[in-house]
Amino acid sequence: MIRVVKYQLDATKSAIATTGRALKLFVEALVYTVGDTLALRFPWAETAAQAWFIIRVTAVPAVLVSIPFGVIVSVQVSSLSQQVGATSMAGAAGGLGVIRQGSPMVSALLLGGAAGSAIAADLGARTIREEFDAMRTMGIDPARRIVAPRMIAMMLLSPMLCVLIIFMGVGVGYAITIMFQNxxxxxxxASFAAFATVSDLVVALAKALIFGVVIVIVACQRGLEASSGPRGVASAVNAAVVIGVISAFVLNVIITQLVSMFLPARIG
Structure with missing residues (x-):
């Protein structure tokens, strides 16, 4: 019993310490971003390169995931609406499901599984080669030159990825409902326009932005703290994906609850 309690305490302390380091890394990257932008020396070329990398690894999977996701939502919603005699509400139910919950979560899964894992692997490999130790020796903070450009690139791309998923999901749902569900x-x-509002889109984009920041910070932290050779890099990648996606799910529950309290659903 004592060993179990001690293990739980150690795990709690480790989790709190890890969260603190992640928050510190985020604050440092944010401060460097603001300062370097005002001083006109922010590495926008590196940011553009990282943004293009994120597009390459997430755009095609986003389309491929959005199509079956839209089909599943449309089929389930149409079937249920037909059973209860509310076929006219299929557009509102399917569209709002994609916008409010589906698109941000699919964005988080893709960003964590594709972009986050790649970032953690890249930084982990460079960590075990002691590249970042050499940068610190030269007086260069990795949070400034490595983390900040990736964070800004993720902040720019995550809402765009969410918009792509919304467009594909709603479009596929519309096509399935009209062509195969009569x-x-x-x-x-009309039903979609009556219930969907601008605030729904804003909340979805804000969720995607928050999820993207959390995922990139977790990935960068795990990559910078990788150790023990290639096995440590693999562990860092695995931890980055798992922690990033779980954090996004937890934040989604919290944000959804807050939105339902302050922005309840209503007819447009």
């Missing part, structure tokens, strides 16, 4: 185009669009 839906009426006008009724689908």
């Amino acid at each position: 839906g009426v185009p006008g009724s689908y669009l």
Whole structure:
């Protein structure tokens, strides 16, 4: 019993310490970003390169995931609406499901599984080669030259990825409902327009932005703290994906609850 309690205490202390280091890394990167931007010396070329890298590893998977996701939502919603005699509400239910919950979570999964893992692997490999130790010896902070450009690139790309997923998910849902579920185009669009509001889109984009920041900070932290050779890099990548995605899910629950309290669903 004592060993179990001691293990739990050690795990709690380790989790708190890890969270503190992640917050410190985020604050340092943010401060460097603001300061270097005002001083006109922020590495925008590196940011553009990282943004293009994120696009390459997430754009095609986003499209491929959005299509079956839109199909599943459309089929389930249309089937249920037909059973209860509310086929005219299929557009509102399917569209709002994609916008409010589906698109931010799919964005988090793709950013964590594709971009986050790649960032953690890159930084972990450079850590075990002692590249960052050499940078610190030369007076260069990795949070400034490595983390900040990746964080800004993720902040710029995560809302765009969310918009792509929304467009694909809603478009596929519309096509499936009209072509295979005997839906009426006008009724689908009318119900969607009646319930979907600008605030729904804003909340979805804000979620994607927050998830992207959390995922990139976790990935960078794990990569910078990698050790024990290639096995340590693999462990860092695994931890980055798991922690990043779980953090996004937890934040999604919290944000959804806050939004439901202050921005309840209503007819547009």
